[in-house]
Amino acid sequence: MPSPYRIAPSILSADFAALGQEVRDVVAAGADWIHFDVMDNHYVPNLTFGPMVCEALRKHAVRADGGQVPIDVHLMVQPVDALALAFAKAGADLISFHPDASAHVDRTLQLIKGAGCQAGLVFNPAAPIDVLEWVIDRVDLVLVMSVNPGFGGQSFIDSALRKIGQLRKLIDASGRDIRLEVDGGIKIDNIRRVADAGADTFVAGSAIFGQKDYRAVIDAMRTELAR
Ligand code: DX5
Ligand code: ZN
Numbered sequence: 001m002p003s004p005y006r007i008a009p010s011i012l013s014a015d016f017a018a019l020g021q022e023v024r025d026v027v028a029a030g031a032d033w034i035h036f037d038v039m040d041n042h043y044v045p046n047l048t049f050g051p052m053v054c055e056a057l058r059k060h061a062v063r064a065d066g067g068q069v070p071i072d073v074h075l076m077v078q079p080v081d082a083l084a085l086a087f088a089k090a091g092a093d094l095i096s097f098h099p100d101a102s103a104h105v106d107r108t109l110q111l112i113k114g115a116g117c118q119a120g121l122v123f124n125p126a127a128p129i130d131v132l133e134w135v136i137d138r139v140d141l142v143l144v145m146s147v148n149p150g151f152g153g154q155s156f157i158d159s160a161l162r163k164i165g166q167l168r169k170l171i172d173a174s175g176r177d178i179r180l181e182v183d184g185g186i187k188i189d190n191i192r193r194v195a196d197a198g199a200d201t202f203v204a205g206s207a208i209f210g211q212k213d214y215r216a217v218i219d220a221m222r223t224e225l226a227r
Contacts, residue, residue, distance in 0.1 A: 005195065005225045007218055008033035008072050008181065010205035011057075012048065013152045019053070022209070023060040029214035030222075033072040033094075034061050035183070035203045037152075038087070040077040043101050044150035051083070051090035058091040070094060074122065074183065074203075076149045077101065080108050088115035096120030096143045096181075099131045109138040120181070124149065125157050129167060136174050142167055144199070147184030152205040156185030161197040168198025188217065192224045 009031045014022035023034060036054055041047040054071060061069040070093035077083050078101035087095055095112045099121050102108040112119040120141030123129055125148060132142065144167065146160035164182060171178045181201035182194050191202055208217045 003222070003225065004200050006032040006201040007221055008035040008201060008203045009208045010035040010037055010152065010203050012037040013205035013209035019057055020060045023057050026208065026214050027061055027063060027069050030218045031069060033070045036071055036073045038073060038075050038077055038083070039150065043078040043098065044076040046150045051086040054087055054092060055090040074143065081111055084108060084112050085115055088112065088117045092117055094118040094120055094141055096122045096141055098122045098124065100127060105131060106135050106138065109135055113138060123163065125159060129163065132170060136170070136176065139178055141179045141181060142171065143181045143183055145184055146182055154185055156190055161194065164194065164197040164199050188220045188224060191221050192227060195225055
């Protein structure tokens with residue numbers, strides 16, 4: 001049986017002067033998805049990249065067998081809708097947003113799905129998850145922030161484990177095929193604990209791009225997940 005787990009390196013911690021090469025390297029190292037952190041200096045106090053960069057990098061996210069590696073766009077922006085559509089046009093496969101950044105969460109989800117992408121909701125460490133109950137039929141991905149969004153390299157906040165557990169129950173009860181992704185402070189030495197809590201998809205920025213050998217880190221994470 002193939003592994004249910006996915007590892008999504010965040011290029012936020014990559015060398016910005018060589019992003020194309022970084023994406024190729026991390027794909028060659030076994031990345032399942034490419035996580036793309038979009039920050040607007042409004043919703044979060046930092047500024048990264050937009051749809052044009054996404055479009056340029058997508059061509060580099062290709063496996064040796066020619067398969068496209070999904071581009072997992074994490075929008076930390078407010079407002080959401082116009083940029084979500086721009087990222088759909090730029091070739092994003094999954095687009096997630098923070099419900100507190102959209103005035104009309106259901107409409108934003110419809111917009112993303114209507115543009116042919118999978119749609120995700122992101123929950124900050126202190127955010128309640130009750131909104132999910134009302135839109136779970138439209139959601140393909142739930143992303144739990146285990147740090148406060150805005151920066152790579154922060155420490156994992158433990159309360160995320162409890163939130164992951166609650167979300168796992170809701171997702172299983174829905175019977176729908178929804179990915180449960182975790183973002184922030186994921187390392188080789190805590191990934192197993194996070195999987196045990198119920199997560200199946202793991203964003204890792206500094207843990208991967210902070211080391212020379214990306215494959216060694218991704219392989220070590222998979223070994224932990226297979227234990
Ligand atoms: C934070 C971003 C994360 C970040 C994770 O706002 O959403 O994706 O890159 O970085 P690490 O793995 O270094 O905590
Ligand atoms: Zn992210």
